[in-house]
Amino acid sequence: MGRPPDPARRERTLARATDYVLAHGLAGLSLRPLAAALDTSPRMLLYDFGSKQELVAAVLAEARRRGARRLAENLPPEAGSPEEHLRGIWAWMSAPERAPFVRLFFEVHADGLTHPENYPDRAEAITGWFDTLGATLRGITTGPDDTVTPTLVMAVIRGLLFDLTTTGDRGRTDRALDRFCELLRR
Amino acid sequence: MGRPPDPARRERTLARATDYVLAHGLAGLSLRPLAAALDTSPRMLLYDFGSKQELVAAVLAEARRRGARRLAENLPPEAGSPEEHLRGIWAWMSAPERAPFVRLFFEVHADGLTHPENYPDRAEAITGWFDTLGATLRGITTGPDDTVTPTLVMAVIRGLLFDLTTTGDRGRTDRALDRFCELLRR
DNA sequence: CGTTTCTTGAAACAGTCGTACCATATACTG
DNA sequence: CAGTATATGGTACGACTGTTTCAAGAAACG
Numbered sequence: 001m002g003r004p005p006d007p008a009r010r011e012r013t014l015a016r017a018t019d020y021v022l023a024h025g026l027a028g029l030s031l032r033p034l035a036a037a038l039d040t041s042p043r044m045l046l047y048d049f050g051s052k053q054e055l056v057a058a059v060l061a062e063a064r065r066r067g068a069r070r071l072a073e074n075l076p077p078e079a080g081s082p083e084e085h086l087r088g089i090w091a092w093m094s095a096p097e098r099a100p101f102v103r104l105f106f107e108v109h110a111d112g113l114t115h116p117e118n119y120p121d122r123a124e125a126i127t128g129w130f131d132t133l134g135a136t137l138r139g140i141t142t143g144p145d146d147t148v149t150p151t152l153v154m155a156v157i158r159g160l161l162f163d164l165t166t167t168g169d170r171g172r173t174d175r176a177l178d179r180f181c182e183l184l185r186r
Numbered sequence: 187m188g189r190p191p192d193p194a195r196r197e198r199t200l201a202r203a204t205d206y207v208l209a210h211g212l213a214g215l216s217l218r219p220l221a222a223a224l225d226t227s228p229r230m231l232l233y234d235f236g237s238k239q240e241l242v243a244a245v246l247a248e249a250r251r252r253g254a255r256r257l258a259e260n261l262p263p264e265a266g267s268p269e270e271h272l273r274g275i276w277a278w279m280s281a282p283e284r285a286p287f288v289r290l291f292f293e294v295h296a297d298g299l300t301h302p303e304n305y306p307d308r309a310e311a312i313t314g315w316f317d318t319l320g321a322t323l324r325g326i327t328t329g330p331d332d333t334v335t336p337t338l339v340m341a342v343i344r345g346l347l348f349d350l351t352t353t354g355d356r357g358r359t360d361r362a363l364d365r366f367c368e369l370l371r372r
Numbered sequence: 373c374g375t376t377t378c379t380t381g382a383a384a385c386a387g388t389c390g391t392a393c394c395a396t397a398t399a400c401t402g
Numbered sequence: 403c404a405g406t407a408t409a410t411g412g413t414a415c416g417a418c419t420g421t422t423t424c425a426a427g428a429a430a431c432g
Binding site: 024028103109114122123125148152157163166168175176178179180186 | 289313342359
């Protein structure tokens with residue numbers, strides 16, 4: 001008996017907190033401004049998530065879930081040549097709508113370099129692409145267990161994303177991807 | 187008249203502060219622990235640098251100066267094929283001794299995504315390579331003003347550095363660079 | 373010596389941080 | 403209604419932040 005729990009509240013808070021972190025970044029995150037923006041209180045954030053660290057972990061998990069879902073919705077899994085796929089991935093990841101995700105991605109990586117203990121499964125963010133890419137890049141890969149080609153492909157995309165987010169030079173980065181496609185084709 | 191100024195003290199402090207930041211990262215930097223590690227006081231740090239922000243700017247400038255000097259010392263500017271050059275750059279940047287610089291580099295980039303106003307010349311960290319690389323990559327570039335090839339080459343290196351610092355998988359990242367060289371050769 | 377300038381220590385200020393404690397409000401059961 | 407569980411507000415604690423203030427020390431000069 002007693003008042004029934006309301007798990008939906010935690011989910012609502014998590015969703016809005018994820019919006020907030022995507023908008024404002026992880027670096028200077030603090031409970032009081034976050035709570036104010038979410039029309040709640042630090043008290044409730046700790047009540048629902050236990051501690052700031054667990055809240056951040058939940059937000060990152062939620063952001064990853066969202067990213068994966070959006071990706072699955074927007075990348076046709078089977079159609080087209082490997083080159084078309086590569087261009088599709090680049091177009092999708094470099095689109096302005098993805099900028100908050102990209103920023104959070106780079107932010108987590110940087111923090112993970114100083115505090116690896118906080119991100120036990122961060123390597124998965126890299127190797128998780130191999131299964132997805134290995135299938136769509138068939139014809140470029142040297143075999144079904146080729147991890148080197150996906151590694152290079154994702155390195156190009158991440159490196160160009162790094163460049164684009166720093167310089168904002170869309171034309172030059174787009175052309176650099178064209179050049180990479182050209183190298184792959186020959 | 188009066189006691190003469192001692193500008194050497196500021197330089198000594200700057201050098202040691204740069205060591206400290208390279209070792210501990212920029213993210214959680216705070217004056218009191220820094221001063222303790224440097225056998226000085228927060229009072230003196232502010233006396234010499236004016237504010238924490240100016241101190242950080244000075245440290246970043248010093249770190250960039252060091253990196254450039256080390257690079258100039260270790261990369262033969264003229265000898266060898268473009269491929270050898272590329273391998274040399276990768277070997278140099280991915281060496282464990284460079285890890286602190288790489289970490290700081292990624293950290294500054296991530297912070298710059300959230301606070302661009304603090305890094306007015308951060309694009310230079312990208313485009314600064316073009317002159318250096320354009321010369322050494324002659325034979326791969328399409329012309330003397332080709333910025334696309336250096337963009338792609340540096341994207342590969344940065345992307346692979348991102349991978350290596352996250353996964354620690356030296357073998358796979360080395361092989362990915364081999365594969366890139368192979369693509370360039372054909 | 374006194375004067376002047378640079379250097380340095382100690383302490384305090386005003387603020388933010390994550391978090392814990394205590395009381396109360398709310399919604400349900402019997 | 404009482405009883406019981408969850409939900410929530412308010413407040414305060416201790417630690418930390420960058421920075422300022424006040425005073426004194428240290429090294430030059432006349």
